[in-house]
Amino acid sequence: MKPNTISEPNINVALKEIQDFSKIAVSVDCVIFGYDGKNLNVLVLESDMDPYKSQWSLIGDLVSPDEDLDQAALRILRERVGFTDVYLEQVKSFGSLTRHPLGRVITVSYYSLISKVDHMPSAVLPLPAKWVNVYDIKKMAFDHKEILDAALDRLRKRVRYIPIGFNLLDPEFTLSQLQNLYESILNQTLDKRNFRKKITAMDFLTDCHKFQQEVAHRPAKLYKFDIEKYHALEASGFVFEL
Amino acid sequence: MKPNTISEPNINVALKEIQDFSKIAVSVDCVIFGYDGKNLNVLVLESDMDPYKSQWSLIGDLVSPDEDLDQAALRILRERVGFTDVYLEQVKSFGSLTRHPLGRVITVSYYSLISKVDHMPSAVLPLPAKWVNVYDIKKMAFDHKEILDAALDRLRKRVRYIPIGFNLLDPEFTLSQLQNLYESILNQTLDKRNFRKKITAMDFLTDCHKFQQEVAHRPAKLYKFDIEKYHALEASGFVFEL
């Protein structure tokens, strides 16, 4: 643990030539989560690239020199699958030497949350893209399973401390739908009464004064997530925790 | 929210030319935390680069084509400051277009935890490097303040759920030292009795049967962190939480 000397200047201290651009490409890969009212899904493509032909891959692309990372992720979501205004969060970067068969590609992973999955069945999506139940995916192309796992892990942590789950639901939803969503993400069952107590105790759900239609059972009340109320609460020290 | 078509193949699906290597360089920046028994410090260099001359910068370097990201971070720690065997964790990547004056550089940030800071006073370190109290840093070169904040944020979250704080202490430490460390990291005071109750209740501290020497007050018992005991507990379902 004896410190050396600083021999050469480094990139943060003084000039260093970065002309050769180090022969590393940078990409962004998006883990797009969607919820169909029943299961947590992820949007995948079928890879055409050897040696991963016909395995699922995430949706990604190279970062172009004139866009930052978030912009690249948003562009990918827009260009590849037509999603705009989605919740987006960077997860981490993957840089194994052999992770991409075409060469050295470091990828920055993001996850995003999409609502109304049921309104976008795979038929409407560009052909090879498909919603797949997260828990059915055992293997993917490249290191994408590892990326998916990291994103899911992150989502599970986040979802308990910030109210982002609502991004996966329709604007108006029932408490049971919300609970099911949480159960899908956390992969565990929750107690109905305790869940409702907790959620309604924090005061950012608005009663829509409407009920579910056309269900073959007692219809449930519809609620909306009131983001302004939430921000007000947050500002006065309240922290969301599930 | 209408999906487009997938017009061209992308990097995950089929061949795409990545010859031009997108003129993006990739660097790693390390937020090196150290604890001097009193304050949480971070190791910084004085930047020589305009327009950030004489401002503090983190310790970083370009990623070379034949090393992965973790290797690059470890190399930087070894080459620049002589640290080996340190706790290291990736935080996130920063890719603003204008973040580096020399051109487009995307950086992957890491933080690491160093013990025995008091045994490596700045005199022994390569000249421009210096330990600075984290809470005294208001401004840094590049976007490094933002990187520092992200790393500190991550450390604060991690330290409550995994016992990594011990990396910042000598192998043998007192409970008060441990508590002070947590107070420095979390930037809040903790109740002595409750802290000790919690820590000793989880059974991975070993009594060294030794006491502090040469202190002008009642000497405290020394403890060791028993990582094997911790792993055993962890395996049987125990989760560290502070």
Place this chain on the structure above:
DNA sequence: TTATATTTGTGTGAAATCAACACTAACGCA
């Protein structure tokens, strides 16, 4: 040798939170 300054080390009780649990209500449908 004695007093002082400093830090260590220890337990209890009140309040808040968590976890487990079961029945009636409302609707569509046969």
Place this chain on the structure above:
DNA sequence: TGCGTTAGTGTTGATTTCACACAAATATAA
């Protein structure tokens, strides 16, 4: 009209959290 299905609602005991004060051990200075 009865059946199947999901919605909606409170209580209690167990657990966890939080606040809080004083005697013991050492070095140092008088």
